[in-house]
Amino acid sequence: MAEKMKKGPSEAGRKTLKYPHKQGINLNMREQKGNPRLTLLVGCLAIVILAGCVAKFGVIDQYRRLDAAQAAYASVHTEYTQMQELLKGYDRLLMEYRTYSMEWATDGSEDTGKLTPKMEIINKERLLLKVTCDTPRDPLHFYVTVTDAQGHSTGRMELTGSEVNVSYRTYTVTMVLDDLTEGKRFSQQRRFRQLTPGSDLTLKVEVESDSRLVDSVTGKLTTNSLFAEVRDGGTTAVVTYARHLQNLDEGSGLPTAITRALQEQDIQFVNTGMDDGWDSCYPGRRFTPIYNENLAYYDSTVAVGTQPYHPVIYELPVDTDGDGGLFESFRGTLRNIRLCGAEISAGGNAGGLAGSLRGGTTIEGCQVYLSPTRDKLSSKNEQDIWISGATAGGLVGRCGHDLTVRNSFASTVLEGGRCAGGLVGYISGTRTVYVEHSYADCYLYASGTTGGLIGS
Numbered sequence: 001m002a003e004k005m006k007k008g009p010s011e012a013g014r015k016t017l018k019y020p021h022k023q024g025i026n027l028n029m030r031e032q033k034g035n036p037r038l039t040l041l042v043g044c045l046a047i048v049i050l051a052g053c054v055a056k057f058g059v060i061d062q063y064r065r066l067d068a069a070q071a072a073y074a075s076v077h078t079e080y081t082q083m084q085e086l087l088k089g090y091d092r093l094l095m096e097y098r099t100y101s102m103e104w105a106t107d108g109s110e111d112t113g114k115l116t117p118k119m120e121i122i123n124k125e126r127l128l129l130k131v132t133c134d135t136p137r138d139p140l141h142f143y144v145t146v147t148d149a150q151g152h153s154t155g156r157m158e159l160t161g162s163e164v165n166v167s168y169r170t171y172t173v174t175m176v177l178d179d180l181t182e183g184k185r186f187s188q189q190r191r192f193r194q195l196t197p198g199s200d201l202t203l204k205v206e207v208e209s210d211s212r213l214v215d216s217v218t219g220k221l222t223t224n225s226l227f228a229e230v231r232d233g234g235t236t237a238v239v240t241y242a243r244h245l246q247n248l249d250e251g252s253g254l255p256t257a258i259t260r261a262l263q264e265q266d267i268q269f270v271n272t273g274m275d276d277g278w279d280s281c282y283p284g285r286r287f288t289p290i291y292n293e294n295l296a297y298y299d300s301t302v303a304v305g306t307q308p309y310h311p312v313i314y315e316l317p318v319d320t321d322g323d324g325g326l327f328e329s330f331r332g333t334l335r336n337i338r339l340c341g342a343e344i345s346a347g348g349n350a351g352g353l354a355g356s357l358r359g360g361t362t363i364e365g366c367q368v369y370l371s372p373t374r375d376k377l378s379s380k381n382e383q384d385i386w387i388s389g390a391t392a393g394g395l396v397g398r399c400g401h402d403l404t405v406r407n408s409f410a411s412t413v414l415e416g417g418r419c420a421g422g423l424v425g426y427i428s429g430t431r432t433v434y435v436e437h438s439y440a441d442c443y444l445y446a447s448g449t450t451g452g453l454i455g456s
Helices: 002-012 036-086 090-100 242-246
Strands: 118-123 127-134 140-148 164-167 170-178 200-209 217-224 229-231 236-239 260-263 297-300 302-304 307-309 312-314 317-320 327-335 338-340 343-346 349-351 354-364 367-369 387-393 396-399 403-406 409-411 413-421 424-427 433-436 443-446 449-451
Touching (some): 118 217, 127 140, 127 200, 140 170, 349 424, 443 449
Parallel strands (some): 297 327, 312 338, 327 354, 338 367, 343 387, 349 387, 354 396, 354 403, 396 424, 403 433, 413 443, 413 449
Antiparallel strands (some): 140 200, 164 170, 200 217, 229 236, 302 307, 349 354, 349 396, 387 396, 387 424, 413 424
């Protein structure tokens, strides 16, 4: 009874279940868990090995190759430089070889060598003959014969010494015909003593080689010994540079037949940056006021197209113990002269155009003035003196003869020891001074008298 109650009615009716089962060793194995530290260690080791391979093959070996290539380049470049040094004179040697070989080993029946000299006259602040010529082989010789318009000749002269400069195979020959330096003026050179200063010249230039296989060359050039040119049968001198202007003075030895002068180009006494200007050729040199008893006419006019142009004389520098100006003294006609920035200091009479007059004179269309752009007036004032002398005038210092002034003006700063005037500093005696359409705008200083147009 008790046993029946223990089992119960539900247990009696329960169905027995069968479960799958396997007999063997697998039922006796335990699953092992992995070791994470070991895995990390192996992974890091693999990364290090891989990085080392990349560094070796991708970087270190490449740098080694680069170093080897640079070393090889340096070696080749050194050899190249040494070879260039050995071959430095090859071109010259090759030229000499060709010169002395087939081209020149002729018996005179074949073509001979040819000289091609360049000959020119430079007529500026110096008058120069310049010849440049390359020599194919042997030394060259240069000969000049100078003949003037009157037929006088120097004879055949060889140029040597400092007149000949040789650079490798190029000869440069320079002959000074006229230079304002003492002893170099045309009239002062002994080799030209047979010639007439101021005359037109014909120069016969001969270039010869020591080699009989090289033909000599002859050329002819013409120029004037003192001026740009001489016109009207030798009576009119043409002026284009300051040297020409200075040669109007009797000190140049010009002929008495020259009585007129024409200025056909601006003349500058300060030539910044030019190696052939007045201040470069004659450093510190002052202009000597022109004294010429035969010169009676000066005009500064040239035709530009259909219009007349009046060339200017810029920054005329005069410092003299006597009378000073463009002219020391003058008699005749002065037309259309333009003096810009003239600085004149005279122990005697001072004027822009003439220190004094020695005969009746007409001044027409002339101007003496300062330029704000060229004369640096921004750094100056009305007390900076531009023209000074015992008597000072904008155009003429002392007038001892009849004078006519037309269409002219002066605008500068003057100082006279005794008197100063805008146009004329002093009139001596009973003279007639006629002024028409002219004016002065000057600052005047004097210990004696001053006057807007006439000082005294």
